[in-house]
Amino acid sequence: MCVACEMNLEQMESFAQRMMQIINEGSLGLMISLGHRTGLFECMKTMEWATSVEIAKVANLNERYVREWLGAMAVGRIVTVDNTGKLFNLPKEHVPFLTREGGNNIAVYAQYLSVMGGVEDRLVQCFETGEGIAYEAYDRFHEVMAEDSEQTVLSSLVEDIIPLVPNGLEKLEEGISVLDVGCGSGKALLMLAEHFPNSNFEGLDLCGPPIKSAQEIAMQKELKNAIFEQTDLTNFEFERKYDLIMAFDAIHDQARPDLVLKSIHGALETNGIFLMQDIDASENVCNNLDLPLGSMLYAASCMHCMPVSLGQNGMGLGAMWGVERAGRMLTEAGFTSVKEHRLEHDVQNCYFVAHK
């Protein structure tokens, strides 16, 4: 303790070190994103100890850039370097978390750092004005979201997520009508449409590019039971009814989640079910202090989820609206029984099953 300045010097020293560590790890996150996008991790997975020249050749990339990237990877202990500083290796224990092998590629999520960083200038203005940001301003958002969805949703959709809906698999086999609200690139619906040809699937989303990509894939795969339409759901009146409505990570982003939940309730058949995947956090920040991905989730909320809702003149609930508030809003929208489920593969989300 410094008596003169009344500050705990040990605490100061340890915080200074932590700040350095934050800058280091943040920078490493950006480099991991680059490694993912350039295919360097996938490439190194197939190689034994190799030089930057060999790695660059196999990856078909510029050696100078690859060498500098390898430096960051080695210092960050992502890859191992030998005593000469010339040979590099990706340890097999790291491979499942940096490549497609194993379906738990955490490098996919590192891409959000630069997606969000890309709007920093606008965010600085937003902090002053309170305005929001249009979805289109986020370069590559839908592309990264689709990759994210492949891992978080697709990997467990048929085995774990749909079975949360009472008799969900049986109903889909028999043939029901299903709507995905804020479907993005439609990965979940496309998968279900392939698996369950007797059921009909409809995906709606505000943004044109992901809807176009979903439509193209449906056409390529000749899926007659999947349609996708660009639609602003803010004040949308559904013309038809559905047996099952789903929303994956898409309600808190909406301009008016309250209105969307009400119209979802209205669009369900009498015994219809709403399956909502949304962030598993509390509306009280004190309860989120030990969340495994707490800082990342608040950052994503502040830099994307909240501004895109405000950008549509919306409520700006943000990703951290909390399961308590989500439950209340579902009840206010008219849903009767609302159950919360947690799945082992997904530490980030809560799965709500709401009955009409």
Ligand SMILES: C[S@@+](CC[C@H](N)C(=O)[O-])C[C@H]1O[C@@H](n2cnc3c(N)ncnc32)[C@H](O)[C@@H]1O
């Ligand atoms: C976080 S993304 C999730 C996308 C998709 N469900 C997934 O899991 O990949 C949220 C989606 O909600 C959509 N969205 C936001 N506001 C909307 C609105 N007013 N009407 C329709 N869709 C909206 C966005 O375009 C975006 O694709």
